[in-house]
Amino acid sequence: MQAELEQLLVLQDRQQKIKQIQTEIKNLPLQRQNLEAQLAGNVAALAALKHKAQHLEMDRKRLELDAGTRQESISRLKTQQYETRKNDEFRAMGNEIERYEKEIRLIEDQELELMDQAEKLKVEVSAEEKKASGSRESIARQMADLEEKGKTLDARLIELTVERTELAGKIDEDLLGRFERLFGSKGDAAIVALDHEVCTGCHMKVTTQTAHRVKNGKEIVSCEQCGRILYAA
Secondary structure, eight states: OOHHHHHHHHHHHHHHHHHHHHHHHHHHHHHHHHHHHHHHHHHHHHHHHHHHHHHHHHHHHHHHHHHHHHHHHHHHHHHHHHOOOOOHHHHHHHHHHHHHHHHHHHHHHHHHHHHHHHHHHHHHHHHHHHHHHHHHHHHHHHHHHHHHHHHHHHHHHHHHHHHHHHHHHTSSSHHHHHHHHHHHHHSSOEEEETTTTTTTTOOBBOOOHHHHHHTTTTSOOOOTTOOOOOOOO
């Protein structure tokens, strides 16, 4: 009976490794999605900064156009001033010119503010481009690593599956069925050690009689609490 327990332990080791590898393979697409999301986030952040820079430039050009329009109005009014001989018209035109000049000064202040923002944004865009470039390279390497990892895991899974099949073929059919049902229901281990009369699967103390039967190693003994197969630690 001890030999059967040893075979079950080896079989369990292979099944646990198979389960672990299957979990890793299942998680690979999620890891790829996370990397793709990270890359998309970097691209979006850079695009947002560039979009903001474009809007600042558009606003600056609009102000430049507004200032130019007012400057044209000033030139036209000054020409009209030279042509008029009426003092009240001359003063009215002068007031209009003064108003336009104030508006131009305000526009120029706004232009300077936008130019200052644009310079700061230019630095941010440069830094974000550098960051995005480094991120692209890093993500490309990680993607390649994941691809290689997937191939390695697939190969290892095939190898372990073959080993598991060979091992299972050497175990009594009824005992194998019992083991597989336990492994499927418990999710971690079907056969566990009995340590100081305590099942290491459910951490409950077994009866003295059960502990004695396990130590004798002459039969397959299960924990009264969780049903797992026990072996002497």
